[in-house]
Amino acid sequence: MSARQRVTVEDIARACGLSRATVSLVLRSSPLVHPATRQRVEAEMKRQGYVYNRAAANLRRRVSNSVALVINDLSNPFFAEFATGVDEALGGKDYVTLLGCSNESPQRQLQVLNSLMEHHPAAIILSPAENTDARDIDRVVGGTPLLVFNRMLDHDSDGADHDFLGLDNRGGAMQATAHLIERGHRDIAFFGGHANSSSCQERRQGYHDALKKAGLRARNEWLIESAPTRVDACARSETLFAGKTKPTAAVCYNDAVALGLMLGLAHHGLRPGIDFAVTGFDDIPEAAMSMPELTTLSTDPRARGRQAAQLVLQRVEQATPVSPANIVPVRLVERASSSAPA
Amino acid sequence: MSARQRVTVEDIARACGLSRATVSLVLRSSPLVHPATRQRVEAEMKRQGYVYNRAAANLRRRVSNSVALVINDLSNPFFAEFATGVDEALGGKDYVTLLGCSNESPQRQLQVLNSLMEHHPAAIILSPAENTDARDIDRVVGGTPLLVFNRMLDHDSDGADHDFLGLDNRGGAMQATAHLIERGHRDIAFFGGHANSSSCQERRQGYHDALKKAGLRARNEWLIESAPTRVDACARSETLFAGKTKPTAAVCYNDAVALGLMLGLAHHGLRPGIDFAVTGFDDIPEAAMSMPELTTLSTDPRARGRQAAQLVLQRVEQATPVSPANIVPVRLVERASSSAPA
């Protein structure tokens, strides 16, 4: 068992007849050490099964090689992909990922952040829970570099002292809406999402922009909220046709909602892509595998994860100034679900 | 900026006119400290914005409050749910999750483990990449408690010195197959998965068990491999009907494969659940939302994650002996996809 003492630099030094300092230099592959000495030391480390204690090293050097990653909902493939990208990029730079899940609870999010802060991460990447208050976050994060992903925080002062990485929600929704208009639709709904979330507001804005540009307007009964999930979207799909004027197409908040809506349409005897046009947002893997395949906006969450990690490490290592608004463009991917005629 | 020195126990002690030891006792809420003193100390910590340095504390105490979680594929909802469960249970016990993704690469997995080991985690939870060799893992893991999830390792000696948590793959596949037999099917395929993975072997075994019990047997042409993904399953679905005797039903390796197969069937003009019966494995959220809904085996990956965390912490905190085979039963969830007549 690990009852026997852990092997330390001291043990290696003694076995080789050297001082700890020399072994330490070997560990950090300093050019000051004679190659022969290095070899002896490395052989001895292997022999004794030495494993570096980076926490101790970090303590002395007053640095950190961890980054805290706090995710609102890991069971959502969009965020799971994002997390994968973050971990990949951090690992490539010899950083380690401290994971925390908030499960969309602001309280739990604060707990998680507090716990992770005790490990003094070099930086924090936060994909915030809904209704997260910027002031709470700033308080616990202190001076640690912070990058917020995807959603803006409530009550965030303009001169926010953190990085932000988000999608071009407005532009994306505008593309999707314009695409439906081009195909002849005039009665277009915006379906799903929580109207108080920043991403939903931005997407609705893009939808309105496109309508306005075409001389159209949205009826209130076509602005329908739902949880951003398949299940809830499916359950609420009938609401679309509750008003007097029935829409012929819907721009959906995201792919999960769009897939749920398509299912709901089928339950009502409407064939998505034939009787009713639908667009999504995110391009999750399922979008290309649904029936019909889903027209959507490609966001490449794994690449976003890598990008987030890069931004935040750049900030840590070069103390660059914050870039409060990195807005990533999104691209329309045209598939069968939007091919229904008006 | 954080250019100013970090606040330490020393600072708090000096400000309160106490020694570091006393402040340390407050931090660990020792009953030895006078309540009034405690109050003063806590107020001062808040005032100065003190944040505990757990790495330093752990170093001195020779303990760890981190657990390494290494996942083969986080973009698979099954593992994402598992990770969520692990993090939830660890967080509840004041442990922190060190995340690493191997992306199904055994080499990357070793790199990731090596990097995480330098943080001396209290334990390791590993959902191994395919073709992981137990000897490689044992070498890097050393004496740290290890729990392997879901897949057994290659070349694992019987008296493995690690915990294992897995699903009852054999029993589950047996249930699914028996269910199809009960519905009158006699020509049943086993579709998808890599035949060299332990979980696929076990599931195929259960399939054979059920056939044998009913006096049936599998044709070789009905044993079809695929990557365990929707895309590949869809691509290979025609293989099912390439032989002389066409099956009327298929037990699928997992839900992703089953959903891909259903899509492939539709492309061939076969209506799943009406013209052909299909079962899955896992009960991912999509299973209840597909058309038709998917009959499958419920595994509750988030609960498995909590269970894995519990097992491993129990091992850490109470030095319990390893339990090499925790096999979790799975439950058949009957839905429309398996209702096609023979």
Add this chain to the structure above:
DNA sequence: CTGAAAGCGCTTACAG
């Protein structure tokens, strides 16, 4: 209840 001293495993100047 509180203080002075030592130490966790490493690295950092500073001499040589």
Add this chain to the structure above:
DNA sequence: CTGAAAGCGCTTACAG
């Protein structure tokens, strides 16, 4: 190229 000493921020005995 190598060694002796100090210190990162905390906790642990041991006195008082």
